[in-house]
Amino acid sequence: MVATPVDTVASPPAAPSLRAAAGSRPARRRPGWMIVARKEFADHLLSLRFFLLLVLVGLSAVGAVHAASGRLRDVAPAASDAPDVLLRLLTIVPEDLPSFASFFGLVGFLSPLLGIAFGFDAINGERSQGTLPRLVSQPIHRDDVINGKFAAGLALIALTICVLAALVVGVGIYRLGVTPDGEELLRLLIYLGVSIVYAGVWLALAVLASVVVRRASTSALLAIAAWLIFTVFSTMFAGLLADALADVPRDATFEQRLHNARMEQTISRFSPETLYEEASTALLLPEVRSLDILTQEDVDRAVAGELPLTQSLLVVWPQITALVALIVVLFAAAYIVFLRQEIRA
C-alpha cells in the first residue's frame, strides 16, 4: 500500500490539476480513521442498540450496588476500620444472589457483551448495505476503516463503563455516606481502564468475526459462542485438560495435587475472562498478595495486611500485558484478512 520513495521518483509526475488550484481543499486533512470513527460513534450513540445496552447495564449495576450496600451495612461493624469501604461495595456479593451479582462481577460479565455489540457487524454490515465499495473508493487507506470502527467502539465502551462507574459510586456515597480517598479512586480508575481493555478484546474478536463471516447474524453468533466458551466452559475444560496432563491418582501426594492445580491455573489463563478476573480482583482487593496458588508454607507467618497500589499493580501487570497482547493479535488478524479480501461480493 505504501509507496517507497523509489517508486514515487520512478513514476511520471502527476498532471497539475485545475481543481487543486481552485483551492477548495484545506491544507490540513484529518486522518481517515478519525473521520470513520466520528461517523461510527455518532451512529452508535443514536442507535437503539446503544440505548438498550445502556438501560440493561445501568439497571443491573445500580441494582447490584443497591443490594450490596444493604449487606455492607449488616457487616459494617466488623469492617468498620476498613479503609476501603467503597471498593468493598463494588466487590461484595449480595446474599442469595449468584457470584456475578456484585458490580465487579457484573462488569466482567457485561463488558464482553458491549464489545461484541459494537463490533459484530463492523465490516459485514457495510458489505450487506452495499456501502463498502463506496467507502473504500474514497481517499483513505483500507485499514482506516477497521481502525476507525475499532476506535469508535472502544470510545463507546469507555463511555458506557465510566458512566456506569460514576453512577455506582454515586449510589454508594449516597447510601453509605463515605467518600473515597485518593488511592481508592486511583484503584477504581485503573480497574475501569482494565475493564475497557477487556471489552476491547471482545470488540477486536467481534470485528475479526465481521471481517471473516459475510453475514452479521452469523458473526454475532460466532462471537457469542466464543464468549460462552471462555466464560462458562473454560473452567470446566481447564480442569479436564489439567487432569489429563497431570494425573491425580487416588493416593496422590501433595506435590502431585499442587502440580495439577498449577496446571489447571495455567491453562485457564488462556481465557481472557480468567486474566480479567484475576487482574480486577487484585486491583479492587488490596489484601490480595498473589494470584498464584499459595501453599500453607508460603503464607506461614505472613502478616495479614493490604498492599499499596504500586505492589498490586506489579501483581496484575502480566495479566494486563496479556490482555493487551490479545487485542493486538486479534486486531492484526482482522487487518490482514481484510486487506487481502476482495471488495466485491
Added chain:
Amino acid sequence: MPAIRTEQLTKRYGDHVAVDSLDLAVDEGEIFGLLGPNGAGKTTTVLMLLGLSEPTEGHAEVVGLDPRRHPLEVKRRVGYLPDAVGFYEHLTGRENLRYTARLNGLDGRDAEARISALLEEVGLDERGDDPVGTYSRGMRQRLGLADALVKDPEVLILDEPTVAIDPEGVQEMLALIKALPERGVTVLLSSHLLDQVQSVCDRIGIFARGRLAAHGTVDELAAAHGGRTTLELRTLGEDPRPILRGLPGVIDVRDEGDLVLVDAPGDVREEVARRLAQAGSWVVHMAVRRERLDEIYRRFFREVQADGRHAG
C-alpha cells in the same frame, strides 16, 4: 495524455481469467462505454483501475498515476459509482454525501454548498433531508452519482448505473451522464445495455470474456465489422427506389410506412443525395438509424460463446 490507459492488464482467479491482456485508452473529456455481458470482467477491470484489486499482470494508469502505487491520489481524483450502490439507510441523503465529503477532506461551508448544489443537480433537493431508506431505486442511483461527484473528480467510473431502475429513471440518469463532460469529467461507463451505451458514449469498447473484442466510435465499429448503415429517407417528386437500387454499394431498399430505408455497408449519404437530386427526386428527410450495433454486439457474443464451447 489519456485519462485512463491499461497495458496487458490481466487478472486471474486461480485458473479463471477474469480480465485477459486488456489494452484500453480513454481520452480526456470523452464518455467511453465498456460494453459487455454480465461476468465479462468489467467490474474486475474497474476495481483494478481504482487500486481496489491487484492486477495479476500488466499495468494500469489513471489520471497519469499507477493506482497500485498511488492509491490515495487516484481515489482522490477519480469518482466511482459502484454496481448496486448502497447508502447508510438511517442517514439522510445529505448526511451520506457529507460523510463522503469529509473522507475527501472537504468540510465546512464550501462542502455544504457543494452538496446542496449536487443534490439540486440530480433532482434530489427536496428529498435530500429524508433518510435514504425511503428512497426509490432511481433516487439512490442519482444520489450515487452526486456522491461520486462530491470530490470533484477528473475521471468518473460508473458501473452499471442504470440497472434495476424504471425507464423514466434511466432517461434521467442518462441525461445526467451526458452532461458530465461539460464539467470537464472523463467518464468510463460500464454496462451490458447496448442502446444505453450507444446513446451516451463517444466511443465504445466491446468486452467479452475478459478481452476487448473491438473498440471505436459507433460508425467505426459498424464499418470495421461489416455492419450495415441504414438510412431513412422521405422524398418528393420521382420515385427514389429504382434510382437507389442502381447505386453502387446499396444492399437493400425497403419501405417502412412513408419512409424508404436504404441499407449500405458504409456512409452513402452524400452519394444518395446527389443522385436523387439529379434524378429529380427531392430529399426532404434523411437520417442515419442508430441500431446498427445490435447485430455486431450479438455476433460478438455468439462468437465468444462458441469459442467458449470449443475451449470447454
